[in-house]
């Protein structure tokens with residue numbers, strides 16, 4: 001154990017040796033696994049039932065949608081990893097630590113909120129909390145910012161997998177975010193931190209813990225906090241969280257901004273979660289309410305809408321209309337835009353207009369296909385939002401068969417069934433357990449190309 005680490009905690013939090021040891025010992029304790037149920041896709045009861053059939057038992061935590069998950073021994077059944085279950089694949093649940101799902105839980109006051117808000121997630125990647133925001137605020141519009149562009153790929157993947165059309169991505173540092181004053185109804189700042197939490201993975205990680213690093217990162221946190229506060233509307237709420245326990249990155253960041261901008265906000269809730277008391281990884285949350293505008297200067301100017309994103313031309317509109325008519329898809333509730341030759345779809349009910357002209361989006365809406373050689377070629381995402389009546393369906397009968405497809409096999413069998421369908425359409429919609437799983441493309445050699453994204457495959 002790094003003595004700098006243990007001495008700091010002894011000095012600041014634990015007066016006696018015994019309490020300190022209880023805390024230090026808890027660091028290596030294995031914590032119970034938890035999952036977060038996506039109730040916009042499945043009810044808790046239905047998921048419990050499905051998982052029970054696969055030998056999993058779910059028990060409640062203090063969060064309504066989050067459950068401890070345990071497998072009971074069943075020697076007759078082959079071990080199947082949670083991440084490879086169909087339910088996971090369909091985004092019915094996510095494996096997420098209890099602490100990680102807490103920030104959004106507190107921001108949203110534990111309830112699904114159907115009012116259309118404008119929300120900023122300041123440090124979003126890989127997107128666990130962003131996708132959770134989209135569940136808790138289904139009719140809101142979420143700007144997910146990730147400063148490190150190498151981490152945006154994972155963020156995009158998670159958002160596309162969730163099919164969350166209300167999340168758009170930006171790629172800014174705090175100075176840029178700060179120029180958008182008094183705009184958002186909710187701000188989530190899940191701040192970059194000193195990685196203290198990795199102590200839970202291995203105590204080795206704490207070897208590098210030192211107060212100098214901690215102080216350095218707290219300077220960045222203060223800047224982020226201040227720019228987040230500036231971007232928040234008066235009377236609205238921001239949640240600040242870290243997965244560290246030292247005071248420099250937590251209470252003292254909040255205190256610093258409070259002193260710098262007196263009476264600008266009040267603290268609604270503040271809590272430090274301890275591993276030996278709360279049985280979670282350590283983390284800190286602080287929820288505030290903005291009381292007045294702050295004086296904030298940013299050297300950066302607001303930017304215009306991404307010029308590469310274009311409205312459809314007349315003939316492109318007519319191609320999309322014809323496609324809609326032919327396959328009975330109604331695009332009335334959506335705005336269609338174009339990026340390069342990709343068609344992007346935006347749900348009109350989300351309040352994106354309040355922000356879309358003021359910020360440069362790295363990714364917006366959801367891609368649904370391309371216009372190529374005067375026709376629309378849908379991509380594999382379209383099946384989920386639109387039940388395309390005219391596309392033939394193929395019913396997978398067994399879990400074993402599903403497993404083959406999820407391992408990205410090309411399909412050579414069952415072609416008799418498919419053959420005559422190709423006369424109508426090049427795609428087949430894949431159904432399992434009354435759930436639409438994916439879309440296949442039939443090639444000209446009569447094989448079926450498996451369009452499952454590679455990152456989702458079972459190993």
Ligand SMILES: C[S@@+](CC[C@H](N)C(=O)[O-])C[C@H]1O[C@@H](n2cnc3c(N)ncnc32)[C@H](O)[C@@H]1O
Pocket residue numbers: 122123124125126127128129130146147148151172173174190191192193220224
């Ligand atoms: C704790 S992680 C966020 C985890 C994420 N909220 C989730 O739940 O999946 C912090 C993120 O802040 C990003 N970050 C680092 N420096 C930043 C900066 N200067 N401005 C904004 N974000 C930054 C990191 O790249 C990292 O993705």
